[in-house]
Amino acid sequence: MQFHLDGFQPGDPFLAPADAGAHPATEALPSAVDVLIVGCGPAGLTLAAQLAAFADIHTCIVDQKEGPLQLGQADGIACRTMEMFEAFDFSDRVLKEACWINEVTFWKPDERQPGRIARHGRVQDTEDGLSEFPHVVLNQARVHDFYLDTMRRSPRRLAPHYGRRVLDLRVDPDAADHPVTVRLQRVDGAHAGQVETVRARYVVGCDGARSSVRQSIGRQLKGDSTNHAWGVMDVLAVTDFPDVRHKVAIQSTQGNLRIIPREGGYLARLYVEMDKLGEDERVASRHITVDQLIAAAQRILHPYTLTVKEVPWWSVYEIGQRLCDRYDDASTSTPGSPPRVFIAGDACHTHSPKAGQGMNVSMQDTFNLGWKLAAVLRGQCQPALLHTYSAERQAVAQELIDFDREWAQMFSDRPSQGEGGASSGVDPKAFQRYFEQHGRFTAGVGTQYRPSILCGEATHQHLASGFVIGTRLHSAPVVRVADARPLHLGHVGKADGRWRLYAFAGAGDLGTGPGGIGALCAFLADAPDSPVRKYTHAGQDIDAVFDLRAIFQQGHAALAIESLPALLLPQKGRHGLRDYEKVFCPDLKNGPDIFALRGIDRARGALVVVRPDQYVAHVLPLDAHQALAAFFDGFMRA
Numbered sequence: 188m189q190f191h192l193d194g195f196q197p198g199d200p201f202l203a204p205a206d207a208g209a210h211p212a213t214e215a216l217p218s219a220v221d222v223l224i225v226g227c228g229p230a231g232l233t234l235a236a237q238l239a240a241f242a243d244i245h246t247c248i249v250d251q252k253e254g255p256l257q258l259g260q261a262d263g264i265a266c267r268t269m270e271m272f273e274a275f276d277f278s279d280r281v282l283k284e285a286c287w288i289n290e291v292t293f294w295k296p297d298e299r300q301p302g303r304i305a306r307h308g309r310v311q312d313t314e315d316g317l318s319e320f321p322h323v324v325l326n327q328a329r330v331h332d333f334y335l336d337t338m339r340r341s342p343r344r345l346a347p348h349y350g351r352r353v354l355d356l357r358v359d360p361d362a363a364d365h366p367v368t369v370r371l372q373r374v375d376g377a378h379a380g381q382v383e384t385v386r387a388r389y390v391v392g393c394d395g396a397r398s399s400v401r402q403s404i405g406r407q408l409k410g411d412s413t414n415h416a417w418g419v420m421d422v423l424a425v426t427d428f429p430d431v432r433h434k435v436a437i438q439s440t441q442g443n444l445r446i447i448p449r450e451g452g453y454l455a456r457l458y459v460e461m462d463k464l465g466e467d468e469r470v471a472s473r474h475i476t477v478d479q480l481i482a483a484a485q486r487i488l489h490p491y492t493l494t495v496k497e498v499p500w501w502s503v504y505e506i507g508q509r510l511c512d513r514y515d516d517a518s519t520s521t522p523g524s525p526p527r528v529f530i531a532g533d534a535c536h537t538h539s540p541k542a543g544q545g546m547n548v549s550m551q552d553t554f555n556l557g558w559k560l561a562a563v564l565r566g567q568c569q570p571a572l573l574h575t576y577s578a579e580r581q582a583v584a585q586e587l588i589d590f591d592r593e594w595a596q597m598f599s600d601r602p603s604q605g606e607g608g609a610s611s612g613v614d615p616k617a618f619q620r621y622f623e624q625h626g627r628f629t630a631g632v633g634t635q636y637r638p639s640i641l642c643g644e645a646t647h648q649h650l651a652s653g654f655v656i657g658t659r660l661h662s663a664p665v666v667r668v669a670d671a672r673p674l675h676l677g678h679v680g681k682a683d684g685r686w687r688l689y690a691f692a693g694a695g696d697l698g699t700g701p702g703g704i705g706a707l708c709a710f711l712a713d714a715p716d717s718p719v720r721k722y723t724h725a726g727q728d729i730d731a732v733f734d735l736r737a738i739f740q741q742g743h744a745a746l747a748i749e750s751l752p753a754l755l756l757p758q759k760g761r762h763g764l765r766d767y768e769k770v771f772c773p774d775l776k777n778g779p780d781i782f783a784l785r786g787i788d789r790a791r792g793a794l795v796v797v798r799p800d801q802y803v804a805h806v807l808p809l810d811a812h813q814a815l816a817a818f819f820d821g822f823m824r825a
Contacts, residue, residue, distance in 0.1 A: 188200060188201075188276070189766070189768065192759060192760035192762075192764060193760045193761050193762070194761070194762070199340075201276065201340055202340045203340060203341055203342045204342065205342060205344055206242035206243075206342040206343060215383065216247065216249070216348055216351070216371065216383045216385050217245070217247055217385065218384070218385065218386065219245075219365050219385070219386045219387070220245045220246065220247040220385060220386075220387050220388075221244050221245045221246060221387070221388045221389065221564050222234075222238055222244065222245075222246045222247070222387060222388065222389045222390070222391065222560060222564070223246075223247050223248075223249070223367070223369060223385055223387040223389070223390045223391070224238075224246065224247070224248040224249070224390075224391050224393060225248075225249055225250075225353055225369075225390065225391070225392050225393060225394045225399070225400050226248075226249075226250055226392065226393035226394035226395065226398075226532075226534075227248060227249075227250035227252065227255070227256070227331070227347050227349075227393075228256075228331075228393055228394075228395065228532060228533070228549070229261070229327065229330060229331070229532065229546045229549050229550045230393040230531040230532030230533075230534075230549040230550060230552055230553045231248055231250070231391070231393035231394075231531075231532075231553070232248075232331055232334035232335065232338075233271075233334065233549075233550040233553045233554055233557070234391055234393065234531070234553035234554075234556060234557045235248045235334070235338055235345055235347075236275055236334045236337045236338050236341070236682070237553070237554065237557030237558065237561070237682050237684075238343075238345075238557055238560065238561060239337070239338045239341035239342070239343045239345040240341055240342070240343075240682060240683055240684065241342075241343075241561050241564075241565065241684065242342035242343060243565060244343075244561060244564050244565070245343075246343065246345060247348065247385065247387075248345070248347045248348070249347065249348045249349075249351040249371060250347055250348075250349050250350075250351070251350070251351065251352040251374060251394075252349055252350075253349050253350045253374075253375050254349055255328070255331060255332070255335060255347075255349075256327065256328040256331050257328055258326070258328055258499060258500045259326045259327020259328040259329075259330070259331070260327060260500075260502065261327045261545055261546035262324045262325060262326060262327060262447065262449065262456060262546075263288075263322070263324055263447070263544075263546070263547070264281065264285065264322070264323045264324065264325055264330070264546075264547065265322060265544070265547045265629065265630050265631035266313060266317060266318035266320050266321065266322055266630040266631060266632060267318070267547070267551070267630060267631025267632050267634075267659060268546075268547045268550060268551070268631055269281065269282075269318070269320035269321070269323065270318060270319075270320055270659065270662070270677065270801065271550065271551070271554055271682075271801070272333075273320070273677075273678055274680060274681050274682040274801065275333075275334075275337055275681075275682050276337070276681070277333040277336070277337065278320065280333055281323065281325055281329075281330070281333065282320075282321075282323065284325055284329060284450055285323035285324055285325040285450050286323060286324045286325070286448050286449055286450045286451075286452075287321045287322075287323050288312045288321065288322045288323060288324060288434050288447075288448070289311070289312055289321070289433075290309055290310065290311060290312055290433055290434070291309070291310050291311075291312050291433065291434045291435070291436065291622065292306055292308065292309045292430045292433050292434075292435050292436075293306070293307055293308035293309070293310075293435075293436050293438075293615060293618065293619045293622075294306050294307065294430075294435065294436070294437040294438065294439070295307050295437075295438050295439070295602050295615035296438070296439055296440050296602060301440055302440060302489065303489060303490045304437055304439050304487070304488070304489070304490075304491075306430070307615055307616070307619075308615075308616070308619045310619065310622070312434060312626075313626055313630050314626055314627075316784075317626070317627065317630055317632060318630065318632060318661075318662075319662055319675055319677075322630060324447055324448065324449055324450060324456075325450050326449070326450065327546060330546070335347075349375065350373055350374050350375030350378070351371040351372070351373055351374070351383070352371065352372055352374055352399070353369060353370075353371055353394070353399040353400060353403070354370040354371060354372050354382065355369075355370050355403060356368070356369045356370075356390065356399075356400060356403035356404070356528065357369075358404075358516060358527050358528060360524065364388070365386035365387060365388055366388070366527055367386065367387045367388070367389065367390045367527050367528060368384060368385075368386050368387075369384070369385050369386075369387065369390060370382055370383070370384050371383050371384075371385065388527075388564065389527055389528070389529070389560055389564075390527070390528045390529070391528075391529045391530070391531060391553070391556065391560075392528070392529070392530040392531070392534050393530075393531050393532050393534060393549075393553065394534055395532070395533045395534060396408065396509075396533045396534070396537050398530060398533075398534035398535075400528065400530055400534065401511070401530045401534045401535065403528070404515075404516040404528050404530075405516075406511045406512075406513060406514075406516075406530065406535070407511065408509035408510065408511055408535070408536075408537060409509060409510060409511070409512070410507060410508045410509030410510055410537075410588070411507060411508065411509075415460075415505060416461040416462055416475065416503060416504070416505050417458055417459065417460055417461055417503070417504060417505075417539075418458075418459045418461050418475060418477075418479075418480040418483070418501065418502070418503045418504075419456065419457070419458050419459070419501065419502055419503075419504070420456070420457055420459070420477060420480050420481075420498050420500070420501035420502075421449065421454055421455070421456050421498065421499050421500045421501070422454070422455055422456075422457060422481075422495050422496075422497070422498055423453055423454060423495070423496045423497040423498075423499075424455065424493055424494060424495045424496060425493075425494045425496065426488070426491060426492060426493045426494070427491050427492055428446075428488055428491040428492075428493065429491075430446070431446060431448065431455055432448045432452075432455075433446070433448065434446065434447055434448065436618070436619075436622070437487055437488070438602035438613070438615055438618065439487045439489075439602070440602075441483075441486040441487045441489065442459070442460040442461075442483060442486070442487050443460040443487070444457060444458065444459055444460065444484055444487040444488065445457070445458035446458075454499075457480075457484050459480050459483045459484050459487070460483070460487075461475060461479070461480070461483060461503070475503045477498055477501045480501060480503075481493070481495050481498075504539075507537065507538070507539070508537070508538045508539070508588045508591055508592050509536070509537045509538075510535070510536045510537075510581075510584055510585060510588050511530065511534075511535040511536070511581070512581070513577050513581065514529060514530050514531065514535050514552075514576060514577035514580055514581055515528060515529045515530070515573070515574075515576065515577045516528040516529075517574060517577070525570035525571060525573050525574065526573050526574065526576075526577070529556060529573075529576060529577075531549060531552040531553045531556065531580075532548075532549030532550075532552055532553070533545070533549065535552075535581075535584070536548070536584040536587070536588065538587060538588055538591040539591055544587055544591070544629065544631075547631050548583065548584065548587055548631075551580075551583070551631070551634070552580050554682075554800050555576060555579060555580055555800050556576045556580075557682075557800075558682075558684045558798070558799035558800055559572050559573055559575065559576060560573070561684045562684065562799075565684075566724075566824055567722060567732065567823060567824060568822050568823050568824055569822055569823070569824055571822070572640070572641075572822050575639055575640065575641055578639065579636050579637075579639075579641075582636075582637070583634050586628075586633075586634075590625060590628055602614075602615050602618075603615070632658070632659060632661075634658065634659065634802075635655065635657040635658045636657040636658075636802060637657065638656075638657070640821045640822045641798060641804055641822065642656055642657045642802075642803075642804055642805070643656060643796075643804060643805035643806075643807075643818060644656075645806075647793070647806050647807055647808055647811070648806055649788065650787070650788045650791060650792075650793035650806055650807075650808060651691065651785060651786060651787050651788070651793040651795050651806045652785075652786030653784060653785030653786040653787075654785055654786075654793075654795045654803050654806060655803060656803050656804070656805060656806055657802065657803065658802065658803055659801050659802050659803070660677050660680070660687075660795075660797050660801050660802070660803055661677075661785065662675045662676055662677025662678065663675070663676055663677075663781040663784045663785055664676075664773075664774040664777060664781065665738060665771040665772065665773060665774055665781055666742075666743050666771060666772050666773070666774050666775075667743075667768060667770070667771055668739075668743045668746050668748055668770040668771060668772055669748060669767035669768065669770065670767070671743050673774050673776075673777075676689070676736070676738065676771060676781065677801070679734075679736060679768070680734075680797060680801055682799075683799070684799050685730070685731070685732060685733065685734045685799060686732065686733050686734065686796065686797065686798065686799060686804075687734050687736065687796075687797040688711075688733055688734065688735045688736065688794065688795075688796060688797075689736050689738060689794070689795040689796075689797060690704055690707055690735065690736065690737045690738070690792070690794050690795075690809060691738050691782065691787045691792045691793045691794070691795065691809075692704050692737065692738065692739045692740060692792045692809075693740075693788075693789070693790055693791050693792035693809065694740060694789050694790050696739065696740075696792065697739065697741070697745075697746060697747070697750075698737065698739065698746070698750070698751045698752060698755065698770075699747075699750050699751070702809075702810065703792060703809050703810075704737050704739075704752070704755075704792075704809065705752055706809070706810060706812075707794065707809050707810070707812070708735070708752035708753075708754040708755060709752065710812045711733070711735060711754055712729075712752070712753065712754045714812070714816075716813070716816045717816065718732075718733060718815065718816055718819040718820075718823070719732070719733050719735075721816075721819075721820075721823075721825045722819065722823045722824075722825060728757070728759040728760065729754070729757045729759070730757055730759070730766070735754060735755070735769065736769050736770070736771065737751075737755055737769065737770050737771070738771045738772065738773075738781065739770070739771070739772050740772070740773065740780075740782060740789065741772055742772055742773075742775055743772045745772075746770070746772065748767070748770065751770060755769045755770050756769065757769070791808060791809070792808075792809050793806055793807070793808070793809065794806070794807045794808065794809050794811070794815065796815070796818070804818075805818055
């Protein structure tokens with residue numbers, strides 16, 4: 188990481204200097220804010236951590252609970268989510284605490300003794316090369332802690348206001364400023380019943396499946412339920428089941444069970460199939476107890492034993508899939524009007540926890556929204572940009588709903604018996620194949636945004652076939668030229684709202700000639716229609732909006748860094764210090780280099796444009812200067 192840019196700062200480099208206009212949490216809510224976030228779940232905290240990075244944006248986050256979450260419901264963290272955590276600089280902390288999921292084992296009834304279970308399959312959890320990060324498991328409350336710490340260390344010194352619930356929300360379309368008025372009631376003991384009013388430019392409801400914000404804008408969760416009850420419990424237990432530290436899917440004649448090993452080496456989570464519900468029956472009417480969950484798990488595990496010593500948390504739920512048709516308050520009758528109120532996470536999509544996507548997809552919702560809100564509030568982009576949030580994320584949730592419906596059904600069906608699944612039910616081998624086929628989806632890397640103002644057409648995709656437009660940037664190893672340090676290229680993209688321009692040099696290009704990298708740098712630095720010149724405000728560092736990085740094909744010793752264009756060695760900060768971390772070459776010591784791994788055209792090179800949320804926006808030839816300018820002219824504000 189880089190620090191000391193604006194003068195030497197002793198102490199913790201992750202603690203940003205406090206902004207003079209910071210608004211730390213006080214006893215009372217502020218009367219007016221730029222963004223009001225309702226809900227301190229994963230979606231709300233992701234958004235708050237993103238917006239806290241901007242000293243000029245006044246953000247407030249509230250929650251009905253009286254304090255931070257202590258015991259979380261969600262626990263699975265997908266590879267893509269780990270990539271996002273790296274952008275927030277706490278992926279290493281998660282990796283140290285979490286349980287890594289490396290293999291999945293599959294169990295079914297023993298063919299000779301159907302009353303007993305037997306292992307019939309073992310697969311790798313995620314395919315090789317899918318991500319530089321593993322799939323891990325960690326208590327949701329710890330993820331919250333890391334976000335809260337990021338917020339406390341930000342220039343805004345942001346902290347939540349707890350003990351508030353939304354009473355009502357009103358949008359005044361004629362208001363010139365702060366058009367959303369929200370009334371909140373305090374529910375904490377000392378101030379219970381007090382009503383506070385906050386005016387906001389934008390409001391984001393991350394307040395769960397019973398969202399008050401969603402109800403206030405007239406959106407509805409629509410879908411159905413499978414009328415099937417499942418229990419979930421975290422247990423400290425003694426067992427002779429051999430795969431208890433693996434992720435396990437068990438299909439038995441007594442029901443189905445899923446085991447997820449948890450962090451710390453001893454804890455495990457059990458998803459236990461319970462009874463089929465009646466047509467109009469709700470799970471609460473069954474009054475299922477934790478002892479019933481334990482007894483069901485013991486029956487399913489036969490002939491293995493399970494002695495539960497402690498249950499820190501448990502719950503019972505019914506499987507269902509529900510989705511909103513829009514994630515904002517924009518009216519379809521007046522499509523030109525930009526949205527002012529948004530919903531995210533469980534407020535706009537709910538599904539079963541079987542695929543482990545609830546927390547992950549919710550955080551990706553607000554990682555998508557956060558940079559867009561910041562860009563509009565800071566005057567970088569037109570408000571119409573905000574329409575892309577609902578369009579992009581609602582389509583992703585629909586794909587999740589479709590996958591979850593089939594996956595949950597297969598998980599709830601009884602296993603078929605006999606060769607090839609001769610009897611009725613789901614074939615255990617087919618169940619395993621389905622898991623393997625959808626590995627990219629469950630790892631969170633299957634999302635692809637459609638062409639839009641933020642995702643270009645695939646006209647030049649062949650120049651970088653491994654960086655597919657609309658998908659997340661698939662990182663690869665490189666070596667930094669200035670100090671020969673090996674690292675991952677994708678890790679330079681932090682959650683700071685900046686666009687990344689990754690310029691991959693063609694054959695023989697050393698950055699000093701009239702074409703290729705040199706010509707691109709000259710255009711970006713000097714041309715009147717350069718997006719760098721048009722959209723970087725006066726007084727900002729040259730890379731404040733567009734962060735250009737060059738990747739050459741030669742080894743680092745073959746490059747003369749002092750001869751590179753000035754834009755790749757920019758002078759920044761109040762001292763005009765040079766940034767030496769813009770130039771890279773392939774890691775030639777460890778297997779295929781980045782040009783081979785990501786299908787970069789070695790003869791011509793390529794320019795890969797990456798959004799602030801780490802998704803590839805465009806692939807262009809290095810000399811397509813006007814096409815690059817036109818792309819940003821489509822949504823940015825000079």
